[in-house]
Structures are given as C-alpha cells and as structure tokens.
Amino acid sequence: xxxxxxxxxxxxxxxxxxxxxxxxxxxxxxxxxxxxxxxxxxxxxxxxxxxxxxxxxxxxxxxxxxxxxxxxxxxxxxxxxxxxxxxxxxxxxxxxxxxxxxxxxxxxxxxxxxxxxxxxxxxxxxxxxxxxxxxxxxxxxxxxxxxxxxxxxxxxxxxxxxxxxxxxxxxxxxxxxxxxxxxxxxxxxxxxxxxxxxxxxxxxxxxxxxxxxxxx
Amino acid sequence: xxxxxxxxxxxxxxxxxxxxxxxxxxxxxxxxxxxxxxxxxxxxxxxxxxxxxxxxxxxxxxxxxxxxxxxxxxxxxxxxxxxxxxxxxxxxxxxxxxxxxxxxxxxxxxxxxxxxxxxxxxxxxxxxxxxxxxxxxxxxxxxxxxxxxxxxxxxxxxxxxxxxxxxxxxxxxxxxxxxxxxxxxxxxxxxxxxxxxxxxxxxxxxxxxxxxxxxxxxxxxxxxxxxxxxxxxxxxxxxxxxxxxxxxxxxxxxxxxxxxxxxxxxxxxxxxxxxxxxxxxxxxxxxxxxxxxxxxxxxxxxxxxxxxxxxxxxxxxxxxxxxxxxxxxxxxxxxxxxxxxxxxxxxxxxxxxxxxxxxxxxxxxxxxxxxxxxxxxxxxxxxxxxxxxxxxxxxxxxxxxxxxxxxxxxxxxxxxxxxxxxxxxxxxxxxxxxxxxxxxxxxxxxxxxxxxxxxxxxxxxxxxxxxxxxxxxxxxxxxxxxxxxxxxxxxxxxxxxxxxxxx
Ligand code: SF4
Numbered sequence: 043x044x045x046x047x048x049x050x051x052x053x054x055x056x057x058x059x060x061x062x063x064x065x066x067x068x069x070x071x072x073x074x075x076x077x078x079x080x081x082x083x084x085x086x087x088x089x090x091x092x093x094x095x096x097x098x099x100x101x102x103x104x105x106x107x108x109x110x111x112x113x114x115x116x117x118x119x120x121x122x123x124x125x126x127x128x129x130x131x132x133x134x135x136x137x138x139x140x141x142x143x144x145x146x147x148x149x150x151x152x153x154x155x156x157x158x159x160x161x162x163x164x165x166x167x168x169x170x171x172x173x174x175x176x177x178x179x180x181x182x183x184x185x186x187x188x189x190x191x192x193x194x195x196x197x198x199x200x201x202x203x204x205x206x207x208x209x210x211x212x213x214x215x216x217x218x219x220x221x222x223x224x225x226x227x228x229x230x231x232x233x234x235x236x237x238x239x240x241x242x243x244x245x246x247x248x249x250x251x252x253x254x255x256x257x258x
Numbered sequence: 259x260x261x262x263x264x265x266x267x268x269x270x271x272x273x274x275x276x277x278x279x280x281x282x283x284x285x286x287x288x289x290x291x292x293x294x295x296x297x298x299x300x301x302x303x304x305x306x307x308x309x310x311x312x313x314x315x316x317x318x319x320x321x322x323x324x325x326x327x328x329x330x331x332x333x334x335x336x337x338x339x340x341x342x343x344x345x346x347x348x349x350x351x352x353x354x355x356x357x358x359x360x361x362x363x364x365x366x367x368x369x370x371x372x373x374x375x376x377x378x379x380x381x382x383x384x385x386x387x388x389x390x391x392x393x394x395x396x397x398x399x400x401x402x403x404x405x406x407x408x409x410x411x412x413x414x415x416x417x418x419x420x421x422x423x424x425x426x427x428x429x430x431x432x433x434x435x436x437x438x439x440x441x442x443x444x445x446x447x448x449x450x451x452x453x454x455x456x457x458x459x460x461x462x463x464x465x466x467x468x469x470x471x472x473x474x475x476x477x478x479x480x481x482x483x484x485x486x487x488x489x490x491x492x493x494x495x496x497x498x499x500x501x502x503x504x505x506x507x508x509x510x511x512x513x514x515x516x517x518x519x520x521x522x523x524x525x526x527x528x529x530x531x532x533x534x535x536x537x538x539x540x541x542x543x544x545x546x547x548x549x550x551x552x553x554x555x556x557x558x559x560x561x562x563x564x565x566x567x568x569x570x571x572x573x574x575x576x577x578x579x580x581x582x583x584x585x586x587x588x589x590x591x592x593x594x595x596x597x598x599x600x601x602x603x604x605x606x607x608x609x610x611x612x613x614x615x616x617x618x619x620x621x622x623x624x625x626x627x628x629x630x631x632x633x634x635x636x637x638x639x640x641x642x643x644x645x646x647x648x649x650x651x652x653x654x655x656x657x658x659x660x661x662x663x664x665x666x667x668x669x670x671x672x673x674x675x676x677x678x679x680x681x682x683x684x685x686x687x688x689x690x691x692x693x694x695x696x697x698x699x700x701x702x703x704x705x706x707x708x709x710x711x712x713x714x715x716x717x718x719x720x721x722x723x724x725x726x727x728x729x730x731x732x733x734x735x736x737x738x739x740x741x742x743x744x745x746x747x748x749x750x751x752x753x754x755x756x757x758x759x760x761x
Contacts, residue, residue, distance in 0.1 A: 059608045060487070060587065064727045069706055073353065073372035075327035075379050093733045096372055126608065127488050130521075131727060133423035135325070135439035156491060156523055157423060161439040215309040216453075227441070228338070231449045234305055234313060238341075238451055241304040241315055251544035251552050252317050252416070255344050 044166045045224030049147055049194040051120030053184050055110050056085075061124060062131030063158060067140040069132075071096055080136055081143030085111060115188045123180055124151040128169075129158025138165040148194050150201070152177050163217045164227060168196060170211045196222055291562025293459045294528050295494040298434035298559070302417045304451055314454045317416040319446050320402045321348035321389065323380040324708070325421025329444035330383040340387050341450040347411050348384050348391040350377045351401045353708040356671050356698035360710075365394055373709060387447075400674020400700045403427040403641035407511065408674055410540025414529045414556040419446055424641050424724065426517040430510035431537065432529035432559040434494075437518065457524060458492055458568040461561075463499035466575040471758035473651065474509030475643060475722065475741035477501060477573075478516040479581035483591040485571055490522030493569065496561060497527050501575040507536040508647040515642045516724050519588040528560035582628050582754055583726045583739040585616035590726075591739070592628055594756045600624030619728055620736050621716060629754050631738065634717035636661075636668035636695070636749040637731070638742050640705035643722035644673030646680050648742040653686040655746035655760060661694035662752025668695040669711060671703040695749065707732045720748040 071083050073096060082100035087093075089111060091104040105112045111119070122141065128151040129137060138161045141149065147167055152174035154162075162169040172180075183203065184190040193202040196218060201209040220227065231238075246253055292300070304313040326348070333339065340346060353373035355361050360369060365381060368374035377394060384391035392398040392405065399405070403424055406412035412428040418435035419425060421443040428435035442452060462481055482489075495517050502510065510527045517525025527533075534553060537543050544552045561567075579593035590613075592598075598617070601624070604610040617624065622631065638644070638652050649672060661668050670690050672678040678700055681687055687697045704711040705723040713719050713735025722745050723730075726737040740748065747757040 059612065062727050064725075064730060068729060069708055072324050073376055073708065075331070075376060077328045077331065087729055087733070127491075130487060131423075131725070133325075133421065133437040133439050135328075135441060153488070153491075155488075155521070157437060157439060161441070164439065164441040214311070214455075216307060216311050227453060228336070228445050228448045231313065231445065231451055231453065234451075235449075237305045237313070238315070238449065242342075242450075245315070249415070249552070249555065251413075251548045253344070254542075254544070 043224045043226055046147060046166055046168055046196055046221045048196065049120060050191060051147065051194075052116065052118050053121045053123050053180070053190050053192050054116040054119035055181060055184060056122055056124040056128070057110075057181065059125040060127045060130055063129060063134050063137040064131055066129065066137040067134065068094065070094065072134060072136055077139060078143055080140035081145065084140040084144040085109070118145070120145055120147050121192055121194065122146050122149045123177065123184060124149055125177070126151065126153050126174070128154050130155035133157045133161075135161045135165070138162050138167050142167055150177065150180065163221060166221065166224070168194065168213075168221060170194070170201065172201070172209060172211060176209060291565035293561040293565040293567060294432065294496050294526055294559060295434065295457070295459055295524065296565070298415065298417070299456055301415070302434065311453050311455050313451045314417060316419050316446050316450055316452055317345065318406070318412055318418045319346045320406055320411075320418065320420035320425070321346055321380070321443070322352055322402050322420070322422065323350040323376040324352045325440045325443055326383065327376065327379045328440050329421070329447060330387070332441070332444040333447055338448045340389070340447045343388050344390070345450060346389045346447070347406070347409075348380060348389050349399050349402055349405050350380050350394055351399070352702045352706065353377065354394055354699070354701040355709050356701050356703045356711060358699055361395070361699040370710065397675035397679060400677065401641045401644065401702055403511070403515065404644060404673030404677065407431060407507070407536070408540070408676055410537055410543030413537060413543060413552070414533055414559055419452065423518045424515050426523065426525040427511050427515040427641055429514040429517070429524060429526035430507060432527065432533055432556065434524060434526070436523040457494040457522075459566070460490060460493035460495045460522065460569045460571065461567040462495055462497050462571045462573070464497070464501035464573045464575050465499045466501065467504070468501055468575045468578060469758070471743060471761050472578055472580060473741040473743060474505055474512040476578055476581045477575070478513045479583065479588065479591045479739060480573060480578045481571070482516065482520045482588045483581070484573065485520050487519060487587055487589045488521040490517060490520040493522050494524035494526065495520065495522040497525060498561070502527055503530065506647055507532060508645040511645065512642055516588070519724055529556045580741060580744050580757055582744065583737070584620065584622060584628060584631075585613070586619055586726055586728050587612070587616070588724070588726060588739060590616055594628055594744070594754060596628050598622050598624055598626040598628065629756070631718060632664060632753045633720050633748050634664070634666050635713060635719040636665060636745050637671070637704040637719055637721040637723065638745050639669065639671030639673070639703050640721075640723035641673065641702070642724045643742045644671060644677065646677050648722065649677070649681045649686050650684070652742040652746035653689045655743050655757060656693040656695065656750055657689050659693055659750045661749050664752045665749055668749040669698055669704060670695050671698040672700045674700050693750070704731055706730060707735070713737070720745040720754065
C-alpha cells in the first residue's frame with residue numbers, strides 16, 4: 043500500500059448528500075476480478091450521458107458537461123470535497139478502488155458511511171471528517187477560486203487552506219500509523235498470530251461444535 | 259466531651275454511609291447487565307489494542323463470487339494461505355443466471371462473459387484453497403444469506419462475516435454478523451480475525467402486535483422510515499419487543515437484513531425457542547451431546563434485563579401499515595394509504611432537494627396516492643424476502659388470480675435450491691405460474707441486476723429487495739420496496755393496493 047504523509051492537491055466537489063457506492067461505481071463494473079482500472083468509471087452515471095459497460099472505451103463516450111469532474115478546472119484533482127453520509131449503500135470496496143484509480147487520495151466530508159470509511163484507509167485514501175459548517179466554507183472557497191488547492195498534513199493532522207488557515211482533524215492512531223507507513227493490515231495482524239492461536243485453543247474447548255469438519 | 263464523642267460517631271457513620279453509597283454505585287456500574295452485542299463482542303475478543311481497536315475472532319466466513327476474487331488474488335500475491343479453511347463456505351449468487359435453460363448448462367453456459375468469469379473464478383479459488391463450495395447447480399446453492407442459516411452454517415453465538423453488506427441477516431440467529439469489504443475478506447481468510455472498533459448499542463423495540471397482512475418487511479421499512487438511513491450509523495442494533503419475539507426466523511432475518519439500510523452494520527435478535535427450533539437438525543448444526551452443550555450457551559445470548567443501551571427506539575406494532583417506498587432511498591417510505599410528499603413539506607434544504615430529485619427520478623408527482631403508482635414489473639426474491647415463508651405469503655395472494663395486463667414481467671426467484679425444492683413440493687410454483695408469474699432458478703437476480711434480470715429505464719417495479727437507489731435494478735429503473743404479499747397484490751392489480759383488503 044502506498045504511504046500517505048503530506049498531500050498538496052487540487053480539490054474537486056461532489057456537492058450532494060448521501061452519495062452512495064452505486065453512484066461512486068455502478069454495479070456493472072463489479073464483475074471485474076481485478077483490483078485496478080476502475081478510475082474511468084468513477085461516478086459513471088453522472089459523468090457520462092450513455093450507459094457505461096465494462097470494456098467500453100470511456101474516451102469515446104459522450105461526457106456530461108454539467109458534471110464538475112468534467113470541468114477543465116478540476117482536472118488532476120486529488121482531494122474530493124463532499125457532503126453528509128458519503129459512501130453509503132453497499133460495502134463494495136470498488137468504491138475506494140475507483141476513487142484511488144481516478145487519482146483521489148483524500149475525501150473530506152461532514153460524515154461518512156461506516157464501511158466505506160474503513161475501506162478508504164485500507165486502500166491508501168484518507169477520509170477526513172470536518173464539521174458541516176467548515177465543509178460548507180471550503181465549498182464556497184473552492185467555487186470562488188479556480189485551481190483551489192488544500193494541503194493535507196496527516197502526521198500533523200491538519201488541513202491547510204490557501205489562506206493559511208489550519209484546520210485540525212481527528213484520525214484513529216492505528217489507522218494513521220498504517221497510512222503513514224503504507225503498512226498492510228494483514229501483516230500487522232499476523233504479528234499477533236500467537237494470540238490468535240491461544241484464543242482458538244480456548245474456543246475449541248468452550249465451543250467445540252465450531253470446529254467440526256463438514257463433508258461437502 | 260460527651261458531645262464531641264457524639265459528633266465523632268455521627269461523622270463516622272456518615273463516612274460509612276457515603277462509602278456504602280459509593281460501593282453500591284461502583285458495583286452497579288460493574289454489574290450493569292450486558293447487551294447481547296456486548297456478550298458476543300466479549301466472547302470473540304482476541305486482543306484489545308491501545309488505540310481502542312480490537313482483534314475480533316471470526317467463526318464463519320461466507321464467500322461469494324463478486325467480492326472474493328481480488329481477496330484470493332491478494333492471498334496468492336503475498337504467498338499466504340487461509341488460516342482455517344473449514345471456517346469458510348462459498349456459493350455463487352450475485353450473477354448466476356436464473357433462467358432454467360441458461361442455468362442448466364452450468365458455469366460454462368453463462369452467456370454474459372464477465373459473470374461467467376467471476377463464477378468460474380470462485381470455483382477455481384475454492385478448489386485451489388480447499389474451501390467448501392455449493393457450486394452453481396448444487397441444490398444447496400443460493401444467496402449466501404439464505405444458505406448460511408438454512409445449512410446451520412451460521413449459528414447462534416457466532417461471529418459471521420461476508421463481503422456483502424446484508425450479512426447482518428445472520429444476526430437473526432443471535433449471531434454477531436456484518437458485511438465487510440474485499441480487503442477485509444482477504445484479512446479474514448489470512449488471519450481468521452478482523453480489526454474492529456466496538457459499536458454503540460441501540461435497541462429497536464417493536465411493541466404490541468401486528469395487524470393482519472402486515473409483515474416483517476413492513477416493520478423494518480417502518481423502522482427505517484422512523485430512524486432514517488443514517489439513524490443506526492455507529493450502532494449495533496438489537497431488535498426486540500413482542501412483535502419481534504413472535505416473528506418466525508424468516509421474519510427476523512428479513513428485519514436484520516435491512517439493518518444496513520438503517521445505517522447499522524449489525525442487526526441482531528436474542529436467542530429463544532424459535533431460534534433453537536429453527537437451528538435444530540440443520541446439516542452444519544451440532545447434534546447429540548454437543549447440541550445440549552451448545553444450547554446451554556446459546557440460552558445466555560440475550561441482553562440482560564438491566565443492560566444499558568446508548569439509544570432506544572420504540573415502535574408500536576399496531577401502528578404499522580403495509581409500507582411502500584416512493585423515492586430513491588429506503589427512508590423515503592410511506593404506508594399504503596400515503597400520499598407522495600412535496601419538496602415543500604421539508605424545511606431541511608438537503609431533504610428538500612433530495613425529495614425533488616427523487617420525484618424527478620421516480621417520475622412521480624407530489625400529492626399522488628401511492629395506490630395510483632402503476633407497475634411495469636414485479637420482483638419477488640432477494641436475501642430480504644426469498645425464503646419459503648415469503649413465497650408462501652406471495653402465493654397465497656396470487657392463488658387463482660392473474661397478473662395484470664400492464665405488468666410486463668413478474669419474477670419469483672427463490673433464495674436457494676432448497677427453498678425452490680420445498681416450494682415446488684408445496685405446489686407454490688404452480689400457483690405462481692398459473693397466475694402468470696415466472697418461476698426462476700435461485701440467485702440474487704433482479705435485486706441488483708448483475709445478471710440478465712433487470713429493469714428498463716423508467717420502469718416501475720414492486721420489489722421485495724432492500725435497495726431502491728437510482729439504477730439499482732437497472733439503468734433508469736424505478737424501484738419500490740415492499741413485502742412479498744404487497745408485491746404479489748401489486749402484480750395482480752397492476753398498481754399498489756392495500757393487501758389487507760385482500761385477505
Ligand atoms: S440478494 Fe441483493 S442484497 Fe442480497 S446478497 Fe444478493 S445482491 Fe446483495
């Protein structure tokens with residue numbers, strides 16, 4: 043997993059509440075058995091005027107000119123500014139994969155759906171929760187200023203605006219440690235393999251029925 | 259001197275009294291009862307970390323073809339193997355074809371190439387890693403959330419996870435069950451554990467009794483209508499109260515299934531006789547002496563009477579009418595006698611624009627009666643409502659009637675091969691077919707339209723599934739979530755009707 047320390051990136055808007063994972067990456071793209079290549083289909087139904095299909099060449103599809111990610115000013119954006127309950131709906135990890143593949147490393151919103159929030163950390167994306175009023179301010183500032191950038195300093199846990207305002211944010215220590223060091227969760231957990239084995243042997247005595255083999 | 263002594267004695271007595279009060283308070287806190295969720299959590303705790311996260315042991319991992327390929331790919335890339343192979347059980351469900359002809363040819367006959375690759379990849383991965391799989395035409399195949407309980411592969415007291423957000427379904431058995439993402443699928447495969455943070459406790463109590471024709475689906479839609487789609491975020495929900503206690507396991511599964519639509523990853527119901535009767539004799543369930551031992555433990559799986567919940571929501575069963583969603587979020591729901599709302603009904607600007615957008619997408623206008631919504635298709639199925647009881651309910655409504663002319667297609671898709679077999683043994687398939695509904699092979703089908711079953715743009719569908727998001731059942735499709743009985747009645751009438759008038 044790639045490490046996340048300091049990011050200085052263009053901000054793009056997703057200015058509606060309850061953006062669900064179906065909207066982030068429509069289900070027809072879930073059929074892939076790969077982990078990469080979902081970027082061109084991020085927000086597919088909003089971004090294009092036709093219906094997206096896996097394997098369809100997105101560079102030849104009609105763009106929805108009213109959708110901000112298609113505006114020249116937001117090209118190369120790495121930070122997505124969003125509203126309440128971002129990432130609700132199904133647990134598909136393709137949602138953070140699509141965001142990441144598109145180039146986003148950070149999403150800022152007043153609130154996130156639980157599963158999506160967790161999935162972000164596992165894929166090198168930093169989800170930042172800021173108060174709704176602060177997010178509203180950022181939206182206003184971003185709309186007013188073409189090429190608006192924010193600096194995200196994860197070690198210092200601050201968002202720094204072009205005006206120099208430093209906005210603190212909370213992040214779970216463990217998640218932060220993993221992101222900053224690009225550590226994969228499994229490797230970390232396997233450091234506790236002895237504890238897992240000890241738990242398992244206790245469980246085998248207490249609830250032996252959980253360990254019966256079944257004939258298929 | 260005498261006075262001083264008295265003062266001293268009184269002082270001593272006060273101190274003693276204070277001490278006792280403090281001790282009692284401390285004891286109260288320590289002994290405050292545990293919720294069902296607290297108990298399940300504590301029983302699976304491998305290790306707590308300093309940062310408040312915990313390593314939680316996973317007893318059962320259910321695997322399907324959509325969220326697992328990348329996890330297996332990850333295992334292979336890292337040279338890892340499953341920690342405990344027998345804890346896993348797999349079945350393809352999301353994109354298996356449901357038409358008998360296409361289905362009969364097995365994996366290689368799946369017309370859609372991408373679907374075929376996914377189902378084939380699941381077979382290959384299960385073979386390679388030695389995981390038990392009920393493959394496409396095994397009679398035990400079906401939607402994971404139907405198959406798990408049906409096989410006794412999910413049991414009370416277990417932690418159950420699956421790369422699918424409707425995993426809370428299994429909480430109906432008194433298990434701690436929730437959906438996970440693909441990298442967590444890989445994590446569970448490799449370590450049999452998950453890194454978790456404990457949720458808060460919410461009790462949703464449904465008191466009293468349900469009226470005739472009102473089902474578990476109506477209850478859960480009413481709950482979501484009340485708490486909203488984010489109302490349960492951060493909580494594990496326990497469903498309790500007389501209404502829940504009287505529900506069958508199928509009904510409880512329907513309710514827990516949609517916990518996620520209320521924002522909660524976990525939904526649960528305490529273990530009682532209904533639970534034990536359901537589990538007893540299932541293929542993966544313990545038997546003989548082990549059964550007795552298990553039951554002794556399972557009997558403890560309920561919230562203590564003095565357990566403290568962080569939030570409690572109460573509904574009265576008698577107030578719940580058959581429900582229909584009118585919008586593009588499960589919280590946009592109304593009783594059957596309802597009137598489609600107007601954006602001006604909302605003061606919150608986000609809600610107002612949400613309503614506006616939903617009306618436009620759904621092609622509805624404010625003030626329209628729910629019963630005036632005409633239907634193009636009907637879907638009876640999904641992990642919410644594809645169990646035998648659901649099919650019986652629907653069959654009872656359509657028996658001897660005919661699907662309305664304006665309904666292009668009404669699908670009935672059983673949740674598993676065994677549900678299908680049971681339904682056929684009861685003659686339900688004939689009732690459906692005679693009424694003009696289509697009887698299909700088991701799978702997720704039109705719940706998410708990953709296979710060939712989908713809505714056309716602009717089509718209205720009465721669906722027993724769990725999500726009515728834009729495009730969920732097909733590009734531009736308009737989903738109305740309802741109970742099986744309501745979907746069946748709508749199929750016959752061609753528009754929504756109050757099924758209570760039909761029984
Ligand atoms: S039936 Fe629908 S909600 Fe349930 S597992 Fe299948 S796709 Fe998911």
